[in-house]
Amino acid sequence: MRRDIFQAIADPTRRAILALIALQAMTPSAIADHFDMTRQAISKHMRILTECELVKQDFQGRETYYQIEIDKMKEIDKWLEQFRKIWENRFQQLDQLLLTIQKEK
Amino acid sequence: MRRDIFQAIADPTRRAILALIALQAMTPSAIADHFDMTRQAISKHMRILTECELVKQDFQGRETYYQIEIDKMKEIDKWLEQFRKIWENRFQQLDQLLLTIQKEK
């Protein structure tokens, strides 16, 4: 079952988890403390995040620390690029318009 | 039913639609020509995109042109900000390290 980062970040809980562990690597139990759901549910979310490599496991004895794979987040940024081009272009056009108006005065 | 942009872009078809109409406003039928599914299915996708305001309708007679709401895409960019901070920071740290090594030479 190939996972997709966009599907992964679609869930608000998973986005919150990412924000959490972006600050500091955490175990599933520690993460679960922040949410109103079972540890098992969190585990399932971690599995999805791991499968699409947004997160990496760091095994220490019987504990598993999850840490964010920040490079993977860049893929979303990369996808946004095509749209960023557009909004920067529009901004530039507006800027140009303002300049023209100013000149005319 | 309140829609969420992250849920909206989770679907690959919807991402493809956004990329399409980013270039040029299009009618549902025209969009449907690009996909292997019915016009009605596309219509449902457009409804979702409209509900979360990623897309805007422009009614012209019996045709409906859909155009992208580029500003809404910035919300994704805004969400990424917290992670961008991290990866830029790491890059900076690496940069610093390289400078230090260079100085030592």
Added chain:
DNA sequence: TATAAGCGCAACCATTCGGTTTATCAAAAT
């Protein structure tokens, strides 16, 4: 005016999602 075209809604269906509870297994602690 009759007909065709463009669009969206409703009902339906199979599959996926996001949670639960229960069970299992390995590592730590007593």
Added chain:
DNA sequence: ATTTTGATAAACCGAATGGTTGCGCTTATA
């Protein structure tokens, strides 16, 4: 050696998702 703790897997369940077909409305065209 036994018990506790941390983590995952499996089975289950209701709700949401993403598609279909069929219908009806409005606008354009013959």
